[in-house]
Amino acid sequence: MKQLKAVVIFTIIFILLFLPISTVLATDIDKSDYNPDNLETNSPSVLLMDANTGKILYSKNAFERCYPASTTKIMTAILTLENCKLSDVVTVSHNAIFSIPVGYSHASLQEGEELTVEQLLNVLLIPSANDAAVALAEHIAGSVEAFAEMMNNKAKEIGCLDTHFVNPNGVHNDEHYSTAYDLALMGRYAMQFDDIMRIATVSQYTLPKTNKYDKEDRIFNSTNGLITKNGNYYYPNATGLKTGYTDKSGYCIVATASKSNVNLLEVVLGSDSIEERYEDCTKLFDYGFENYSYKNLVTANSVVDTIEVEGATKETKSLNVLSKDGIDVLLKNNVNTYNLSPTISINSDLKAPIAENAVIGTLSYEIDGEVYSTDLLAANAVTSSNFETIVFRVLLIFLILYLLVVILKKINKPKDNSNSKSFKHKKPKRVKSKKGGRYKFTQINDFL
Numbered sequence: 001m002k003q004l005k006a007v008v009i010f011t012i013i014f015i016l017l018f019l020p021i022s023t024v025l026a027t028d029i030d031k032s033d034y035n036p037d038n039l040e041t042n043s044p045s046v047l048l049m050d051a052n053t054g055k056i057l058y059s060k061n062a063f064e065r066c067y068p069a070s071t072t073k074i075m076t077a078i079l080t081l082e083n084c085k086l087s088d089v090v091t092v093s094h095n096a097i098f099s100i101p102v103g104y105s106h107a108s109l110q111e112g113e114e115l116t117v118e119q120l121l122n123v124l125l126i127p128s129a130n131d132a133a134v135a136l137a138e139h140i141a142g143s144v145e146a147f148a149e150m151m152n153n154k155a156k157e158i159g160c161l162d163t164h165f166v167n168p169n170g171v172h173n174d175e176h177y178s179t180a181y182d183l184a185l186m187g188r189y190a191m192q193f194d195d196i197m198r199i200a201t202v203s204q205y206t207l208p209k210t211n212k213y214d215k216e217d218r219i220f221n222s223t224n225g226l227i228t229k230n231g232n233y234y235y236p237n238a239t240g241l242k243t244g245y246t247d248k249s250g251y252c253i254v255a256t257a258s259k260s261n262v263n264l265l266e267v268v269l270g271s272d273s274i275e276e277r278y279e280d281c282t283k284l285f286d287y288g289f290e291n292y293s294y295k296n297l298v299t300a301n302s303v304v305d306t307i308e309v310e311g312a313t314k315e316t317k318s319l320n321v322l323s324k325d326g327i328d329v330l331l332k333n334n335v336n337t338y339n340l341s342p343t344i345s346i347n348s349d350l351k352a353p354i355a356e357n358a359v360i361g362t363l364s365y366e367i368d369g370e371v372y373s374t375d376l377l378a379a380n381a382v383t384s385s386n387f388e389t390i391v392f393r394v395l396l397i398f399l400i401l402y403l404l405v406v407i408l409k410k411i412n413k414p415k416d417n418s419n420s421k422s423f424k425h426k427k428p429k430r431v432k433s434k435k436g437g438r439y440k441f442t443q444i445n446d447f448l
Contacts, residue, residue, distance in 0.1 A: 029161070030369065031063040036332075039287055041280045044250075044270040047180040048284045050292075050330045051188055051256060051263040055370055057288055057330075062180040065162060066269040069244030070105075070128045070223075071254050072170035072178075074186050074196075075151050076136060077125060081193050083140045086118035096134040099144075104171060106131045107220065110212035119207060121195070125242060126205045127220035133169035144168065155182065158189045172246045180267040187241055187254040187265050197256075200240030203228050225278055226255055233278035235285060241265075251277040257285045262330065264288045292330050295337050297365055297372070300326040304363055304376065305344055312352035313385040319354070320379035321346070323363055327372050340365060344376070354382035 034056055041058075045066050048058040056062075092113045100106050107129035109115070120136050123129040137147035144167055151165040160182035166173045190196050207218040223243045225233030237257040244252035251271035257264050266284045271277035298304065305321040312319075321344075331337070346361040354360065357377050364373035 029063075033061070034059045037287070037291065039283070041268075041283060042271070042276050043268045043280045045180045045267075046269070046280060046284065047184050047267045048288055049184050049188070049265045051191060051265040053330065053370075053372075054185075054188060055330060055368075057264075057292065058284060059180070062184075062267075063162065065177045065179060066252075067172060067176065067246065067249035068170055068178040068183060068269070069172075069246045069249035069252050070130075070170040071183055071242050071244040071252050071267075072165060072168065072176070073124055073128065073133055073244075074183070074190050074242050074254060075154060075165065076133050076147075076168040077121060077196050078186070078190050078193065079140060079147070079150055079154060080117060080121060080124075080136050081195055084117045084136075086116065086121070086195065088117045088139075089114050090117060090120055090135050090139040092131070092135045093138055095144075096131050096138060099134060100130045100169075101171060104130045104169075105223075107207065108213075108218050109135065110210075113210050113212035115207075115210060118195075122199055122202070122205045123207065123220060125196070125199045126202055126222050128223050128243065129220075130169040130171060133167075137168040155186070158185050160185055170244055170246070170249075172248050180269050183254050183267045183269075184265055187256065187267070190241065191256065191263075191265070197240055200224070200242065200256075201227055224253070224255070225274070226253075226257075226281060233274075233282075235282060237285065237289070245274075253277055253281060255281050255285075257289075259289045261294055262289060262292065291332055293333055294328045295331050295335065297327045297329060297337060297340060298323045298342070298363065298374070300324065303379065304342070305346075307346060307350075309354065309382050310351040311384055312354075313383045316352070316380070316382045319382055321360065322377045322379050324359075324375040324377050327363075327365065327374055329365070329367060329372055331367070340367065346376070352382045352384040354378045356381040 035058055039058055041060060045061040045064055046059065047056065047062040049056055092109045092111060092115065094111050097109055097111055105128050107123040107127065109129075109131045115135075117136070117139075120132045124132040124136065134144060137144050141147035141150055147168050148165050151168065152163070155163040155165070161179070163178040163182045164175060166176045170176070203222045205220050206216060207213075207220075209216055222228055224238075224240070225231050226235040226238035227240070228234055235257060237259045239256045239258050241254045241256050249270065251274050252269045254265070254267050264285060266281060268277050268280045268284075271280065301322050301324075303320045304323050307319050307321060309317050309319050343364050343366070344361065345364075350360055355378065359375045360378050361376040362373050363376055364371055
């Protein structure tokens with residue numbers, strides 16, 4: 001009982017100590033608008049991010065709750081690829097078709113129709129089919145409610161701060177909301193899936209004949225005007241991702257674009273018109289590509305410092321310190337990297353011996369509130385010259401030799417006969433032969 005009480009008390013103390021810290025970490029983000037160049041955008045909630053690092057380049061009301069509409073389907077696609085194979089077969093339910101309100105986009109799926117996960121992903125992301133979203137959700141979780149719970153758990157896992165989903169497609173619900181920042185995190189997470197990014201660049205898709213539909217007239221065009229060539233909103237560097245619209249949400253988009261080695265991600269929510277949505281998209285992408293570029297601050301395996309190691313031999317005490325990884329940062333073009341000085345932190349208890357490539361510290365840059373860092377490695381092995389160590393090794397050698405001698409003596413020592421109190425080896429005695437007949441007899445007493 002005392003042990004149980006102790007465990008309970010320890011648990012309470014642990015929670016009290018660490019829960020406040022966790023809360024601070026989860027909310028320790030600057031939520032103020034970031035607009036260093038006074039860029040003007042018309043949509044209510046906007047964010048531009050470096051897709052490689054997550055660095056925010058521009059934001060306006062990025063942490064305010066908005067209705068995400070069909071940008072919700074990014075999370076549906078993520079969970080689909082994390083839980084299914086593209087070749088898996090899905091049977092479309094009655095609910096998947098008849099739960100979609102009038103006026104919402106669909107792929108004309110049929111009840112009982114069998115389609116592969118890949119086919120459903122195509123109509124989910126290209127024409128934004130709401131029936132496909134429900135079919136996938138039910139296939140993965142058994143119900144829309146269970147799938148929504150998976151969505152919310154995943155959102156928390158990737159760092160979302162203010163998101164709550166109730167369905168897999170974005171059909172309007174007052175309790176279904178997110179923020180530009182959270183949707184940027186989802187979009188950035190989705191970019192690691194090649195299948196999502198491949199499908200997101202397809203401008204037209206046709207569903208094949210199935211067990212319930214014998215025509216090939218289900219032809220769908222992408223809702224993303226940024227990737228539609230010869231369209232009014234085509235952007236040559238666009239690479240995806242997902243649009244959205246409802247009467248309550250306005251026009252929305254999570255979009256990606258790439259130029260040279262710069263990858264950008266933007267979120268536009270609540271636009272009054274499709275024109276406004278794409279005008280802000282183009283303006284944000286152009287701003288990012290024209291004003292930012294990657295600058296190398298340190299290259300991998302380069303010598304960043306030389307230090308003297310305490311207790312090392314004369315030959316190895318001078319140690320070159322190497323950067324484990326390179327650091328490339330997306331910076332404004334007018335930033336002079338020569339004025340940026342790194343912070344080099346060497347382990348305070350560093351002394352010989354040190355193994356080659358051992359981590360001995362860190363190198364970091366703090367730029368615009370962001371910290372970029374890499375481990376520091378020992379360029380070569382460092383040998384100890386400590387006198388006590390040498391003495392210890394010598395004594396250890398003598399001890400080992402002494403033990404070997406003792407062991408060898410025990411091995412070579414003759415064993416006692418445990419069956420006799422005193423054992424003496426005596427030579428046999430000869431007795432004179434006695435005369436008798438033709439033969440002479442000799443008696444031998446072997447052991448007396």
